[in-house]
Amino acid sequence: MSDVLRKEVLVGLSPVAGGSTVDAVLEQLQAQVSGGLWALGARIPAETELAGRLGVSRPAVREAIRALTHVGVLEVRRGDGTYVRSTADPRPLLRRVARASARDFFELQLAYDVQAARLAARRRTAADLARLEDLLRARDEATEADAFGAADAAFHLGVAEASGNPVLIEAMRFFIDRLRESVRDVRLDGEVPEAGPAAHRAVLDAIAAGDPEAAASAAAAVVEPTLAVLETLVPREPVP
Incomplete structure (x- = not known):
């Protein structure tokens, strides 16, 4: 991915502050999808890039990606990367599960x-x-x-x-x-x-x-x- 494209896909992400780190990361990743910054079928940035941009650990990013993968928003392709599979918003479901x-x-x-x-x-x-x-x-x-x-x-x-x-x-x-x-x-x-x-x-x-x-x-x-x-x-x- 070129530097220009890398900057574009990271637009909209900001450092996480306080609260549940994984939940905060999940919210931002889903917002990227729902807001159209990550289009259907697009490959999202790597864990290391996301962790650096959000100011969190890679495990926190990995857990958020895993949650969005399980509900069908993202798809992890081994050896290739993680792609947007659906633009549906699973956060209401995840909140019900959390409660x-x-x-x-x-x-x-x-x-x-x-x-x-x-x-x-x-x-x-x-x-x-x-x-x-x-x-x-x-x-x-x-x-x-x-x-x-x-x-x-x-x-x-x-x-x-x-x-x-x-x-x-x-x-x-x-x-x-x-x-x-x-x-x-x-x-x-x-x-x-x-x-x-x-x-x-x-x-x-x-x-x-x-x-x-x-x-x-x-x-x-x-x-x-x-x-x-x-x-x-x-x-x-x-x-x-």
Whole structure:
């Protein structure tokens, strides 16, 4: 890209100040698309250029791009760059997701985990099982709340990845940060039970045994006790 074109595609972007860095970056990237500065089919600037222009880290830019990719606004083409795929504005949807409660996310996790475990039991490979063993061990060894939330989310995502269903995998990746936060919050709240190592081991054992229904039942047993308590603690609000 020439220097002239590079300057043109960076017009409209300004340094991020305060608040949630990823959310602020996402807002600016979406504004570039909605405002027509990045046209449909155009390649957007590289992460390093965006990070420099916005005054943020590359991981913050990467997370914002990932979010816009999951909702279909951007498309990452490996070895080529990131392109504008749609000019639709997903921010109302993302705001609704951001306002969702822990109960909402555990309900979602129940639906995803049950089907992911069922499919993983049918399709898992030896490599999948070895990786799930590593992820489960990391979960069992985590003690600090943030580390535990990350390790727990990684195991659940690993089960989804073993399912071999690309749509399910991408959906889990999209929601994984909020699922991780929900697990962390539950661990910090003494009133809400969390599934222990034995319950998660039962999921992996059923997947390894190639028993889809046992895997689905074990996955449900991981989430349902927590969800039952959240139903009594978290008020249900009408869907807008």
